[in-house]
Amino acid sequence: MPSENYDFALAIGGAAGQGIATPGNILARLFTRHGLHFNAYNAYQSIVRGGHIFLTTRFSNEEIYSHGDNLDMLVCLNQDTMDRHLGLMGDGGVVIFNSDSISAGEMEKNVQLCPISVKALSGGSSNKLIQNTIALGVILALVGMDFEVLAKALTQQLQRKGQQIVDENVAAARAGYEYAKENFQAHTKTIPDSGKPKAIWTGNDALAMGGAAGGVKFYCAYPMSPATGVLHWMAKNARELDIMVRQVEDEIAVANMVIGAAHTGARAMCATSGGGFALMTEAIGAASIMEIPCVYINVMRAGPSTGVPTKTEQGDLWQVLGASQGDFERLIAAPIDALDAYNTIPEIFNLCDRYQCPGIVITDLLISEGTFSVDPDNINLQPEIDRGEVITTGSNDGSYLRYKNTESGISPRALPGLEGYAHVVATDEHDENGVIISDEYTDPIKRRRMVEKRARKFANIVDKIAPPQLEGPEDAEVTLIGWGSTYGVIKEAVSQLAKQGITANQLSVKWIVPFHTEAVTNIINNARHTIMIENNYSGQFFRYLRSETGLNVNGHIRKYDGEPFMPHHIVDGVKEQLTENTTHYVPTQEIIV
Amino acid sequence: MNMPANKILVIDPEKVSDFKGKVNPDWCPGCGDFGVLNSLRKACLELELKPHDILTVSGIGCSSNFPGYFNSYGMHTLHGRSLAFATGAKMANHKLNVIVTGGDGDGYGIGGNHFTHTARRNVDLTYIVMDNQIYGLTTGQVSPTSSLGMKTKSTPFGNVEFQFNPITSAIMNGATFVARAFSSDPKHLSDLIKQGIAHKGFSHISVFSPCVTYNHDNDVPFFRERIRKLEDENHDTSDWKSACEKALIWDDTIYTGLFFHNKEKTDLGHREPVLDDGVAVCQKQTELSEGRAKTIISRMM
Secondary structure (H helix, E strand, O other): OOOOOOOEEEEEEEEOOOOHHHHHHHHHHHHHHHOOEEEEEEEOOOOOOOOEEEEEEEEEEOOOOOOOOOEEEEEEEHHHHHHHHHHHHHHHEEEEOOOOOOOOOOOOOOOOEEEEEEHOOOOOOOOHHHHHHHHHHHHHHHHHOOHHHHHHHHHHHHHHHOOOHHHHHHHHHHHHHHHHHOOOOOOOOOOOOOOOEEEEEHHHHHHHHHHHOEEEEEEEEEOOOHHHHHHHHHHHHHHHHHHHEEEEEOOOHHHHHHHHHHHHOOEEEEEEEEHHHHHHHHHHHHHHOOOOOOOEEEOOOOOOOOEEEOOOOOHHHHHOOOOOOOOOOOOEEOOOOHHHHHHHHHHHHHHHHOOOOEEEEEHHHHHOOEEEEOOOOOOOOOOOOOOOOOOOOOOOOOOOOOOOOOOOOOOOOOOOOOOOOOEEEEEOEEOOOOOEEOOOOOOOHHHHHHHHHHHHHHOOHHHHOOOOOEEEEOOOEEEEEEEEEHHHHHHHHHHHHHHHOOOEEEEEHHHEEEEEEHHHHHHHHHHOEEEEEEEOOOHHHHHHHHHHHHHOOOOOOOOOOOOOOHHHHHHHHHHHHHHHOOOOOOOOOOOOO | OOOOOOOOOOOOOHHHHHHEEEOOOOOOOOHHHHHHHHHHHHHHHOOOHHHEEEEEOOOOOHHHHEEEEEEEEEEEEOOOHHHHHHHHHHHOOOOOEEEEEEEEEHHHHHOOHHHHHHHOOOOOOOOEEOOOOOOOOOOOOOOOOOOOOOOOOOOOOOOOOOOOHHHHHHHHHOOEEEEEEEOHHHHHHHHHHHHHHHOOOOOEEEEEOOOOOOOOOOHHHHHHHEEEHHHHOOOOOOOHHHOOOOOHHOOOEEEEEEEOOOOOOOOHHHHHHHOOOOHHHHOOOOOOOHHHHHHHHHHHO
């Protein structure tokens, strides 16, 4: 009988080049087609071959928000995986490994070791990747899925490589499947009946798709991990979707080309990571003073400088807050998960168009390179598109003022090519008519007028954006505060705490600028014990929160080892702080890759 | 000084002065840039271009104030980044005539990377550099095109670095129309600008535009004594080797004129399949169709 709550975590570890991505993708497809929710995190290194890769996947019949804590199944493609990761096994777990080359580790818990001889089961195949296929057969047998779904998936995945390859792999998978049925015990967690199929995407896919749905027609980039996936999605879909995609010489060119394209009226976007974003910063101020709407995405990785290119961190908040010289208007949003990242792009574009300013989306590797299931009905591919105040009909009057000093601060835009509205947009301070003030005489009255005009656009902007909500019981013992990508892991920590008798609620902030000072202040003032959770060392968001609210919190949980939080890291920190009166907790990362 | 009223720009120019912008240049009296400004106005009038179909883009520097003095759409952007802005604008609206203006520091110094790659891509832009071999707006420092030994505020004992050669660089990087002119010969200059605008591809016109305030080495007489026009030398503009050889000559003779012209190489816009339907990127439909939306989702299942 299927268990009510099916929550299964499976990891595959091996060296780069051992082909972990393929079985990972096949499993994701199989389980999400079966209707299960899916969440995957791939820990890897900046190396194309060699190094160590550890892909954690988690499936459940209920919504899941992180890659979890323990493993139910571990597939070791090399000895390294056995040696490093056995400790993650939960009680009743299963470890699958090639006994030709890997020796079993010592296990204290009740874990079933499943040695398979790849040589014997493959009939001595010289194909080095065949062990992955055999392992897939073993996995399917032990989780209790029908072999035919695997045969079909393998055929689909491999058919372009020819029938011989398909046959070889299906035979190997079947050998693994049958061997496992005869020799090993099925995992005690029984897969539930199939439900509504889910779609799968990465956070980078979601960001790119958000652009496509939000009307982006010009996408420009310089490759940089972990944001390159956005470029890949865009490049692959560009022609079909009529999007101009350019890869150019550096991020400085990217940032400025985007403004040039946006000035003509195209929705223009780019994505990079912290290092590339550093090069883009001068352009962001330029877009702001010229009042040209465009969107910049910064997908954070562990810094500073080159830092740890394939690891995650929330370390760029102050860079983004301080991006570009001067005192100016721009929007900053930190999506809380992949679907939110998707929805954020059209949302921020509409705001940028309405308020004629640049927008910055700050996210991180955990979201961008994570793979997630999503209910296809939740993806709105035809979101509202609001281009703001744009003049579309020509005029012979010639009195147009591009930067007209209006009450709202918003001056209707005329786009190049429209007769009768010729004007200059300048990065120099200018007057209403676009003439730079240093061309006449530097005029403090005009300067003040234009600063205030631009600032007025943002006067009530916070009311146009949904404030953050407190999730969970209002009078909880502890309130966990985070921003951006930690939303999911905090949510799981909250439910684990509840099971352990600790009531917790959570506040996850998405909008950095504008900041919902009133809403956040009210939540914190009503909280009994507040703990801030950040994937960085210095508490960047905490310092920002203080600057915007003047409030303090009771404690902090911070992680800055390159790996994302797992739910128990937060649970352990909360418990320690509540019982031992401590205020600072740094969890230890168990997965060493 | 009274605040000038908002000047009404001419919609349909009939004379050169109709291409005047909202304000008059604040350049020093005698600055070479005046000659370039007038030559571009004349070229646009003779090509019968309308101000609303032109986008002038500049960076930062004395000469980069150019768009404000010219009747067209304009972008006065960041130091060194004019070609990046212009490429974005041209690719998003290929129907605009995009003319980029700036100085030697802006284009060959801080903007050198973009100069290289815009030439390589052969973007259909006209790039006019007013080369005065000095940083003027910052009151006289050495520039990439300053001569060896030149004394400036930042090289008080003489420049020890070699000159950048914009002509050979543009040719070697793939530009398809490469010319040099002299701002005191506006007829020759405006003729080259006309050809450059008409050329489909990246046209680079490097103009000697002497700085009367900070560069006393390379003044108008310096160039007058040395300049010889390629048009008088039977130069073959399809021969890149001969073009480079002539561009490197910098002694008693300095050549101006059209060094190199490649009419075969297609520009980026014509190689970009998204523009095959002729619709400008900025005018393409923004909403995804039902069918496209379904395809996207089906690939995720």
